[in-house]
Amino acid sequence: MGRHEFVEGIAVADCAVEIVGDDLDDLFATAAMALADIMVDPSSIRQVTERRVELTTSSLDLLLFDWLSELIYLKDAEQLVFARVSAHVIPGPPCRLAARLVGGPIDRATTVLRADAKAVTFHRFALEPCDHGWRARVVIDI
Amino acid sequence: MKTIPVSECVWEIPTSEKPGMRVPARIYASEALLSRMDEGVFEQVTNVACLPGIVRAALCMPDGHWGYGFPIGGVAAFRADTGVISPGGIGFDINCGMRILKTNLSEAEVRPRLTELVDALFESVPSGVGSRGFVRLSTDGLREVLREGAGWCVRHGYGWPEDLEATEGGGCMPGADPEQVSDRAITRGRDQLGTLGSGNHYLEIQVVPPGGIHDPQVAKAFGIEQPGQVLVMLHCGSRGFGHQIGTDYLRKFDQVMRSYGITARDRELACAPFRSPEGQAYFGAMTAAANAAFANRQVITHRVREVCGRVFGKDPRDLGLEVIYDVCHNTAKLEHHTVEGESVHLVVHRKGATRSFGPNAPDVPARYREVGQPVIIGGSMETGSALMVGTAHAMKETFGSTAHGAGRTMSRAQAKRRVWGETLIEQMAVRGIVVRAASKSGVAEEAGFAYKNLDEVVDAVHRLDISRRVVSLTPIGSIKG
Numbered sequence: 001m002g003r004h005e006f007v008e009g010i011a012v013a014d015c016a017v018e019i020v021g022d023d024l025d026d027l028f029a030t031a032a033m034a035l036a037d038i039m040v041d042p043s044s045i046r047q048v049t050e051r052r053v054e055l056t057t058s059s060l061d062l063l064l065f066d067w068l069s070e071l072i073y074l075k076d077a078e079q080l081v082f083a084r085v086s087a088h089v090i091p092g093p094p095c096r097l098a099a100r101l102v103g104g105p106i107d108r109a110t111t112v113l114r115a116d117a118k119a120v121t122f123h124r125f126a127l128e129p130c131d132h133g134w135r136a137r138v139v140i141d142i
Numbered sequence: 143m144k145t146i147p148v149s150e151c152v153w154e155i156p157t158s159e160k161p162g163m164r165v166p167a168r169i170y171a172s173e174a175l176l177s178r179m180d181e182g183v184f185e186q187v188t189n190v191a192c193l194p195g196i197v198r199a200a201l202c203m204p205d206g207h208w209g210y211g212f213p214i215g216g217v218a219a220f221r222a223d224t225g226v227i228s229p230g231g232i233g234f235d236i237n238c239g240m241r242i243l244k245t246n247l248s249e250a251e252v253r254p255r256l257t258e259l260v261d262a263l264f265e266s267v268p269s270g271v272g273s274r275g276f277v278r279l280s281t282d283g284l285r286e287v288l289r290e291g292a293g294w295c296v297r298h299g300y301g302w303p304e305d306l307e308a309t310e311g312g313g314c315m316p317g318a319d320p321e322q323v324s325d326r327a328i329t330r331g332r333d334q335l336g337t338l339g340s341g342n343h344y345l346e347i348q349v350v351p352p353g354g355i356h357d358p359q360v361a362k363a364f365g366i367e368q369p370g371q372v373l374v375m376l377h378c379g380s381r382g383f384g385h386q387i388g389t390d391y392l393r394k395f396d397q398v399m400r401s402y403g404i405t406a407r408d409r410e411l412a413c414a415p416f417r418s419p420e421g422q423a424y425f426g427a428m429t430a431a432a433n434a435a436f437a438n439r440q441v442i443t444h445r446v447r448e449v450c451g452r453v454f455g456k457d458p459r460d461l462g463l464e465v466i467y468d469v470c471h472n473t474a475k476l477e478h479h480t481v482e483g484e485s486v487h488l489v490v491h492r493k494g495a496t497r498s499f500g501p502n503a504p505d506v507p508a509r510y511r512e513v514g515q516p517v518i519i520g521g522s523m524e525t526g527s528a529l530m531v532g533t534a535h536a537m538k539e540t541f542g543s544t545a546h547g548a549g550r551t552m553s554r555a556q557a558k559r560r561v562w563g564e565t566l567i568e569q570m571a572v573r574g575i576v577v578r579a580a581s582k583s584g585v586a587e588e589a590g591f592a593y594k595n596l597d598e599v600v601d602a603v604h605r606l607d608i609s610r611r612v613v614s615l616t617p618i619g620s621i622k623g
Contacts, residue, residue: 008553012180012208013342015554039271062393069389076330076382079272106272113581115554116271116340116623118385119234122392122409123210139210141234141385142341142554 002030004037010124011139015115019136024060027127027134028067028087028097035071036081036103038140041112045083046104055097061127063095064136068120075117079106115142143184145169145176151606154199155188162192162407170540171204172602175594178551182208183215189407190218194415195225197481197488201540203495204602205549205594209233211410214494214550217543220416222476222487226404227421228413229395229428231491233472234388235339236428237435238379239310240469240496240518240546242529243443244365246462247372247454249349249618259347259453260576260619266445267345268337269623270580275336277441284332284434285320291433292468295440302464305440307507309468310497310515313436315475319426324390327427331383331434336441340584340623342547343378344523345442347619351526354614360531361613363513364466373615374446374463375527377520378438379472384431391424416489425474425489432473439468466529467507467516471496471546478504479541490541498544498609500534517609519600520547523577523620524570524590528600529613536608544609545602548593557592558583570620579622588622 002021010016017034021027036042053070057063067087074080082103090096106113118141127136143160145153151172157163167187169176183206190212191200197219206215211230220226252259268275277300279287287294292313295301306313338345350371355361366373380387395412398420399405406412414420443465447458454461474491481488499506500514510516514532521527525548536542563582566589570577579585604611 006555008555010182010208011210012182012550012553013214014210065393069393072389073326073330073382073386075272076334076385077326079274081272108270108273108580111271113271113340114583115581115587118341118382119389119392121210121234122230122396122412125409141210 002026004030004034014142015140017138020130020132022133024089024091024134025087027136028064028089029085031064031068031136031138032071032082032085035068035117035140036083039075039114039117040081041114042083044110044112045081046107046110047083047102048104049080051101053099053101056094058093060091060095061125063097064127065120067097068138072117072119081106117142143188151602155184160188163188165191165196166199167191168199169202169206170602170606170608172598175204175598175602179206180208183213186213187216189411190216192407193220193226193228193411193413194404195220197221197486203543203545204599205545205547207549207551209493211408212491212493215545216493217491217495217541219479219488219490219541222416222489225416225489226413227416227424227474227489228411228491229388229392229424230410230412231493232428232474233493234385235379235472236384236388237432237470238472239435239439240520241376241439241443242466242518243374243446243463244466245372245374248370249372250370252347252372255453256576256619260578260621262449262453263345263446264578264621266449267442267621269621270340273337274333275441277335279332279335281328284328287437288320288323288430288433289318290314291436292440295437295444300444301440305443305465308465309436310470311505313440313468315429315432317426318430318433320430322423322427323387323430327383327386327390330386331381334381334383335438336445337381338378338621338623339381340581342588343623345376345621346617348373348375348527348615348617350613351616356611356613360513363510364516364529364612365464366613376439376442380431380435381438383434387427387431391427394420428474432470467518469496469518492543494546495543496546497542498532498536499542500532500537503537503542517544519545521596522548522590522593523588523617523622525596526614526616528596528611529615530609531612532609533607540608545599548596548599550592551594552592554587557589558586560591561586561589575617576619577622581623585622
């Protein structure tokens with residue numbers, strides 16, 4: 001089961017997070033939850049909407065970049081945040097992602113807001129295999 | 143990394159310190175500020191010095207700290223004919239900037255209604271994650287905003303004509319090309335005009351403290367007459383629209399950079415030749431986002447006037463709610479500067495750095511031409527901000543640039559471990575600062591102890607003569623995202 005941890009010492013004004021997953025599917029799903037955790041208290045997200053996202057890129061790290069960028073886009077364009085995510089990744093190339101997300105609109109009365117994620121950066125950006133599966137490091141611009 | 147003192151508060155990292163450096167790096171800071179700068183500043187400013195077409199030196203202002211690509215506080219000028227443009231030298235929040243309005247109200251007049259005022263502003267100026275503004279725009283309508291900037295707002299009743307003269311570049315950067323903007327950026331940003339965002343963005347009610355006027359003549363030129371005068375300051379940018387343009391072009395430049403034979407020492411410094419199709423496309427889109435940011439601050443100004451008029455039962459004009467100035471601190475601008483005795487057309491990147499144009503410089507509004515442009519240095523929400531003025535020396539030394547704020551010294555996670563947001567709001571209330579925030583944890587992240595001492599930054603730029611101290615400002619009310 002994946003986990004994420006906020007990291008200090010590589011970003012002063014922004015939010016650095018390290019994500020570990022048992023496999024690529026787990027890592028991508030966990031990365032989505034880490035992003036949600038930056039923006040809101042995930043336990044306060046209403047689970048009333050289901051979305052499916054499909055992406056294709058030339059490399060795995062760009063797939064992760066595009067995946068998180070898509071979730072940030074949905075937060076602004078449709079005011080949607082997600083509490084449950086399942087992902088399936090085909091390493092490729094081309095690299096493909098098919099994901100199912102469950103969440104709901106940001107409700108200012110009930111959603112506990114945190115920081116507004118602006119973008120995924122390439123600062124110290126990494127995605128690599130590790131002893132326990134896969135590991136990623138992402139810095140989100142706040 | 144070796145830093146060589148050049149003069150008081152100027153430190154140079156020579157090209158010998160890193161392979162590929164085309165010019166030296168220069169850090170502008172007191173010895174104390176320099177000693178506390180994180181290692182990332184040195185790494186990043188020397189990476190910038192490796193980019194093609196850079197002239198004179200890669201610079202970092204006294205509020206510099208670790209960013210992504212450029213350090214925050216970074217300034218670099220590239221030849222327009224042979225140099226590059228890099229989204230990492232501008233930031234995702236294109237034309238993040240500051241605006242300050244004066245009032246003719248005193249603290250004594252505002253205090254009895256301060257809570258009502260802050261509550262009303264919090265209601266009228268949406269802040270925080272996923273907030274939407276009150277202006278509803280079609281796609282074509284947004285494209286008009288992108289071409290016209292703050293002028294669109296004035297044309298539609300969201301401002302006064304004189305606001306434009308008091309905005310950097312008249313509130314509209316030339317060269318905006320909405321055709322270079324993705325549909326995703328349009329969709330993402332269409333409903334966000336008039337919103338504050340979160341993080342370090344704010345809308346503050348401020349007061350000139352006793353002894354806070356350091357240069358009475360320039361202060362008077364800016365419309366500030368005496369201690370106790372109340373002002374309104376806001377800090378925000380182009381919101382999701384600009385963030386999406388930054389994402390789109392970072393992604394694009396990451397792929398095309400190699401086709402131009404350019405290698406960057408940091409992937410976040412992905413760039414393209416300024417004159418290339420990709421460079422010109424980004425410049426057109428980035429400029430559109432800069433105009434969206436001007437419009438955003440203009441719409442918020444309109445809301446501030448509406449709220450103040452309602453709370454104090456007067457016409458906003460009778461309250462003297464005039465814009466003193468509006469400055470950008472995340473842009474790339476085409477400017478002429480003198481380099482080795484020759485006037486050169488440059489793409490000046492400022493990331494977390496403010497223009498500081500001196501007397502009689504181009505683009506300084508007629509009303510400030512004799513004294514120089516107002517420079518707004520935003521501090522933390524606890525400790526206050528500063529209004530300074532641009533100098534002729536900045537034009538020679540830093541491409542007309544200076545600091546933009548206090549500069550962070552502590553990560554957001556560290557700050558949250560030191561204080562609870564609710565506790566900090568209560569502590570600030572005891573000190574007479576009313577805070578309303580969309581996110582309580584966001585308040586903790588922005589605690590004063592997470593930032594450098596603003597006085598040290600202001601003192602450094604004043605000693606460097608890249609801007610001069612005019613007025614200190616203290617917050618009494620704060621809206622946070």
